Amino acid sequence: MLLIIGNKNYSSWSLRPWIATKVYGMPFDEKRIHLYAPSSKAEILRYSPAGKVPVLHDEGTVVWDSLAILEYLAEREPRLWPRAAAERARARAISAEMHAGFAKLREHMSMNIRKRYPGKGRTPEVLAEIGRISAIWGEAKGPFLFGEFSAADAMYAPVVLRFRTYAVEGPNRRYMDTMLALPAMREWIEAAEREPESIPELDLYE
Ligand SMILES: N[C@@H](CCC(=O)N[C@@H](CS)C(=O)NCC(=O)O)C(=O)O
Incomplete structure (x- = not known):
């Protein structure tokens, strides 16, 4: 592949x-x-x-x-989807919700691993979307959203990195720590830190 x-x-x-x-x-x-x-x-x-x-x-x-x-x-x-049909349906629903939604979070808190923008981007609409993510993560079975790592965690992985950049407190810290400790996540972060290029229009709060 x-x-x-x-x-x-x-x-x-x-x-x-x-x-x-x-x-x-x-x-x-x-x-x-x-x-x-x-x-x-x-x-x-x-x-x-x-x-x-x-x-x-x-x-x-x-x-x-x-x-x-x-x-x-x-x-x-x-294993990318939960085995139980009801959980699989919910995993697909929250994945589709992430795929199609959270436009304000994307706009005001774009992923930018190398930067730290604490407190930035918190418009009322963004805060409402953070509230929704908090509710979704609040129902995590642990350590991942559905126990084992699933496609739903893959869909929410960039949000974990956004919350790290923008210092968003509140949503399930244990879940964020689990995701950030994944060797694959560490590998991606380290590669992002080594990348030579930047895209100035995506460095939102310079
Ligand atoms: N819905 C698509 C969105 C993909 C997307 O917007 N990719 C962006 C980068 S994150 C892109 O390719 N932008 C470059 C461009 O539009 O030229 C997906 O889920 O893969």
Whole structure:
């Protein structure tokens, strides 16, 4: 499998399938594309008809969109969804909720692993979305949302990193610590810290 991703410091969508493959030791190669440079779009379009990352290539099969990739991976690694049907349905619901929602959080608290912006971005709408995430994480079975690491944790991994950057206190600290201690998460963070490029328009509060 070849997973094409964006900058590790900024690309929240890319982190989702990447961390899922890593946690379950699924072998893959990765190709990183520096986003929002003059040649980026053309390079992404060589791999993805949608012109976005992440995109997965697997022996002629092309899967784009983070949630579709997670579903594809789950066909090989069933532990990516909880075993019990009711829990699986809930895991899919909160994953879809993350995939389609939380627009204000994305806008005002974009993922930026290298930066520290405590207190920034807390508009009333963002605070309401943080409240919703707090409620979802409040029901975590522990140590992950559904016991074992699942695709739902992959979907919420970038939020953990956002809350670290913006020093958001309150939502389930134990869950955040569990996610931050994952070797795969550490590996992604360290790679983001080493990345030479920055995207000034995504460094929101300079
Ligand atoms: N819904 C898509 C969103 C993907 C997305 O927006 N990716 C951004 C990077 S995080 C991207 O490719 N931006 C580059 C561009 O639009 O040129 C998914 O879940 O994969």
